[in-house]
Amino acid sequence: MSANIIDRRRINGPQRSVEPLYTAEAPEPFANGRVDSRALDQVRPIFIKTGSLATQTSAAASPSGSAYYEQGKIRISCAIYGPRQGRKSNTRMGVFDCDFKYAPFSCSWKKTHIKSPDEKEIALILEQAVAPAIRLEAYPKASIDAFVTVIESDGKAATISAAVNCISAALVDAGIELYDSVAACSMALNGSQWVSDCTQIEEDAASCSLLVARMPSADEVTYVLQHGKTAPEQTDQGIQTCINSCTRVYAVICRYLQASME
Amino acid sequence: MQTFERIHPVEFQRRFLAQETRHDGRAFSQFRPTHIVKGTISTAQGSATVRIGNTTVVCGIKAEVCEPDVKTPDEGYLVTNVELSPMCSARFRAGAPSEEAQVASEHIHRLFTKHVVNLSSLCIESGRAAWVLAADIVCLKYDGNILDAAVVALLAALDDLRLPAAEFDSASGAVSADKTKASGLALRRRLFPATFSLVDDAYLVADADDAEEQMVSASVLVILDDNGSVANIWKRGAGAMSRQTIESCVERAGKRKEVLARLLQ
Numbered sequence: 161m162s163a164n165i166i167d168r169r170r171i172n173g174p175q176r177s178v179e180p181l182y183t184a185e186a187p188e189p190f191a192n193g194r195v196d197s198r199a200l201d202q203v204r205p206i207f208i209k210t211g212s213l214a215t216q217t218s219a220a221a222s223p224s225g226s227a228y229y230e231q232g233k234i235r236i237s238c239a240i241y242g243p244r245q246g247r248k249s250n251t252r253m254g255v256f257d258c259d260f261k262y263a264p265f266s267c268s269w270k271k272t273h274i275k276s277p278d279e280k281e282i283a284l285i286l287e288q289a290v291a292p293a294i295r296l297e298a299y300p301k302a303s304i305d306a307f308v309t310v311i312e313s314d315g316k317a318a319t320i321s322a323a324v325n326c327i328s329a330a331l332v333d334a335g336i337e338l339y340d341s342v343a344a345c346s347m348a349l350n351g352s353q354w355v356s357d358c359t360q361i362e363e364d365a366a367s368c369s370l371l372v373a374r375m376p377s378a379d380e381v382t383y384v385l386q387h388g389k390t391a392p393e394q395t396d397q398g399i400q401t402c403i404n405s406c407t408r409v410y411a412v413i414c415r416y417l418q419a420s421m422e
Numbered sequence: 423m424q425t426f427e428r429i430h431p432v433e434f435q436r437r438f439l440a441q442e443t444r445h446d447g448r449a450f451s452q453f454r455p456t457h458i459v460k461g462t463i464s465t466a467q468g469s470a471t472v473r474i475g476n477t478t479v480v481c482g483i484k485a486e487v488c489e490p491d492v493k494t495p496d497e498g499y500l501v502t503n504v505e506l507s508p509m510c511s512a513r514f515r516a517g518a519p520s521e522e523a524q525v526a527s528e529h530i531h532r533l534f535t536k537h538v539v540n541l542s543s544l545c546i547e548s549g550r551a552a553w554v555l556a557a558d559i560v561c562l563k564y565d566g567n568i569l570d571a572a573v574v575a576l577l578a579a580l581d582d583l584r585l586p587a588a589e590f591d592s593a594s595g596a597v598s599a600d601k602t603k604a605s606g607l608a609l610r611r612r613l614f615p616a617t618f619s620l621v622d623d624a625y626l627v628a629d630a631d632d633a634e635e636q637m638v639s640a641s642v643l644v645i646l647d648d649n650g651s652v653a654n655i656w657k658r659g660a661g662a663m664s665r666q667t668i669e670s671c672v673e674r675a676g677k678r679k680e681v682l683a684r685l686l687q
Contacts, residue, residue: 173501173554180596180598182598183598183600213562220428220512221512223512237509238509264484265469265556270486307507309562311560314465
């Protein structure tokens with residue numbers, strides 16, 4: 161299961177192992193090209209539970225805030241620790257640190273235990289997408305740490321946007337001062353059509369993927385990431401459609417957060 | 423009350439234990455409510471989520487193919503790893519697996535590869551191809567007694583596992599698999615764990631949660647198999663436990679086994 165490296169702190173399997181060649185038939189796509197019965201601009205159903213990691217028994221060992229997020233088959237859990245003492249003691253602004261990892265069984269591709277560059281990159285993406293929303297000047301010398309674990313993933317760009325939404329919900333649960341919640345949504349280009357919130361199968365067949373993270377109340381975009389080749393007008397159109405989807409996702413997140421306060 | 427718990431956690435627990443009860447209202451010999459759900463992860467070939475009280479654990483098994491070891495050409499591999507990360511509790515640090523995680527992984531690996539899974543049933547073609555089952559037990563929420571939860575989760579995930587029918591092509595050396603013709607794995611025996619801990623050197627409690635675990639001087643994990651025979655007894659910690667105590671633990675583990683066997687149905 162490891163690629164030529166022996167991880168001394170874990171049980172190791174054989175040095176080399178591969179997936180067998182699956183002979184399964186691809187599922188029949190729907191009329192609009194999707195693999196499930198959604199419209200092209202429809203996001204998968206979202207479920208959020210905040211305070212999922214707060215245990216009544218041991219308050220000292222619980223994180224400050226936590227959230228469990230589901231979007232279709234994507235399942236993500238996030239724990240927020242902080243504000244707690246930062247590594248540098250003389251910073252004027254607080255530091256937001258994110259640690260992201262896929263559980264080994266969560267991906268449809270091969271995943272080892274050791275952190276891949278992919279995960280490190282996504283951790284940076286999450287930091288950059290969420291940090292603008294936090295009032296870091298209210299937490300000098302402190303650090304706010306987010307630990308995100310993907311339990312099941314379904315579409316790389318969709319999983320990253322789901323992680324952004326999950327962190328947003330967890331930050332609210334932790335009582336961290338925010339300018340706004342960050343809502344993110346992803347799209348993929350299938351032919352010349354932008355399709356919202358693609359599953360892994362749809363994303364594999366697409367030529368380009370786009371991810372937008374936005375603070376709707378402040379009307380500010382915090383992060384845009386595009387993979388693949390498109391014409392500038394197509395990218396513009398994609399970003400605009402994605403921004404509209406973000407607003408809808410934001411409304412869902414707010415509804416769950418309100419329900420959790422009651 | 424909450425302030426007292428934070429400032430004097432040991433005294434807080436003692437107030438309850440002295441009255442023959444526990445801080446969550448359980449009796450000494452009472453286990454927390456247990457829930458098992460199989461098939462929770464669609465990207466894995468076998469999976470299960472287990473909740474014992476607040477401790478939540480997910481086990482996912484992914485199957486890949488490899489060349490078997492030269493010394494054991496008819497056997498596949500079972501690789502088990504327990505993951506305890508800061509996501510589940512503030513007690514764990516990010517980065518490499520802690521000692522607790524390593525010890526748990528090693529113990530579970532030894533139990534399951536020798537006594538539960540028949541590694542020969544993972545062989546596809548003798549000496550050429552075999553299945554590797556990568557079982558990862560990820561703790562989502564930690565509230566004590568990770569070992570019980572991990573063993574039950576792995577057992578339930580193995581029950582849920584469906585291996586696609588595999589064919590080895592000796593010309594190309596490749597293995598092709600058909601997901602539509604998947605079959606389960608016949609296990610040698612099933613294991614039913616029960617953990618008992620000696621709290622504050624005086625009180626023997628079943629299924630200690632995180633707050634109680636901070637005061638534990640010794641604990642014993644008893645694992646029974648389907649016939650009720652003892653498959654494993656593991657006593658940890660330097661606290662002294664008399665022989666009668668351990669025998670009574672084995673007896674009580676029998677009752678816990680009935681509960682778990684029903685839930686795993």
